[in-house]
Amino acid sequence: xxxxxxxxxxxxxxxxxxxxxxxxxxxxxxxxxxxxxxxxxxxxxxxxxxxxxxxxxxxxxxxxxxxxxxxxxxxxxxxxxxxxxxxxxxxxxxxxxxxxxxxxxxxxxxxxxxxxxxxxxxxxxxxxxxxxxxxxxxxxxxxxxxxxxxxxxxxxxxxxxxxxxxxxxxxxxxxxxxxxxxxxxxxxxxxxxxxxxxxxxxxxxxxxxxxxxxxxxxxxxxxxxxxxxxxxxxxxxxxxxx
Numbered sequence: 001x002x003x004x005x006x007x008x009x010x011x012x013x014x015x016x017x018x019x020x021x022x023x024x025x026x027x028x029x030x031x032x033x034x035x036x037x038x039x040x041x042x043x044x045x046x047x048x049x050x051x052x053x054x055x056x057x058x059x060x061x062x063x064x065x066x067x068x069x070x071x072x073x074x075x076x077x078x079x080x081x082x083x084x085x086x087x088x089x090x091x092x093x094x095x096x097x098x099x100x101x102x103x104x105x106x107x108x109x110x111x112x113x114x115x116x117x118x119x120x121x122x123x124x125x126x127x128x129x130x131x132x133x134x135x136x137x138x139x140x141x142x143x144x145x146x147x148x149x150x151x152x153x154x155x156x157x158x159x160x161x162x163x164x165x166x167x168x169x170x171x172x173x174x175x176x177x178x179x180x181x182x183x184x185x186x187x188x189x190x191x192x193x194x195x196x197x198x199x200x201x202x203x204x205x206x207x208x209x210x211x212x213x214x215x216x217x218x219x220x221x222x223x224x225x226x227x228x229x230x231x232x233x234x235x236x237x238x239x240x241x242x
Contacts (some may be wrong), residue, residue: 024170026125064102064110065137067153067185074115076126082120083133096122107132138211140165144226145174145219159206163215170196170217178218178230181207182242191242193233 064070066088074080084092090103097117102110111128116128134156140163143149147168159182162171176196183190198204209215218226233240 023069062132063104063106064090064132065133067136068101068102069131069134069136069156070110071131071133073120073129073131074114074123075129075190076209077123077126085134089228102240135211139212140166140209141214142217143215144217145171146217147171154211158209158235160209160215161196161199161206163209163213164196164217173218173219173221175218175227175230178220178227178232180226181209182215182216183210183239184212185239189242192228192237192241193230195236198236207237 042192057231062087065088066086069083070086070092070093072081080095082094084094086092086102090101091099093099094101094114095220097114097173100113100117107130115126115128117238136155138154139151140154140158141151142163146164147170149167152163152166154231160179163180170176175196176208178195179194179196182193182195183192192207194207195204199206215227218224229242
């Protein structure tokens, strides 16, 4: 049966309203509407004393601790190269030298001490280099809506998902789109918001966690200062002043 012009206009208007209503549907996922910062090194900068490769660029500021894993090399003397773990007393043992104190010293201080001992009757002008492979004495704080809040040791490179796993995962009240990493960058306290659901699904990068980072998981419920910060960030994974 053919529609009259008024009926046809009414039908088209109703169809338009249905389409507009679908566009404003509350089923649209927030992380699909909010963009994610690209991993260009600017959106996710490491802390002040760590470079983009995960190494401490200001080695004089980091003091070796118990259980750290360090790689020691002597230029042109490959047989003296060793990868050793600092024991609980802060000591290591090396060929020709024996036991010496590593804990509490900076990388530069330990390099100088090893070179000094090697020079005493063994090698002329030794050039010693040390790389800290595992910063076991580095810690990350995980709190908020997780099953086991606490301070955890970092053993090598650790991602956000791995840090949350150390705290036994999110609890039932966790806001998966409100996971915040606090970090000191350029002398200023910064924070970035991450969407755990998007990271797990492979839609967002799983960021690296560094020593002294603080991870806070927002909790569903009343609005808090953290919730207001989360909602104020237009882009996921972008560090902003807090």
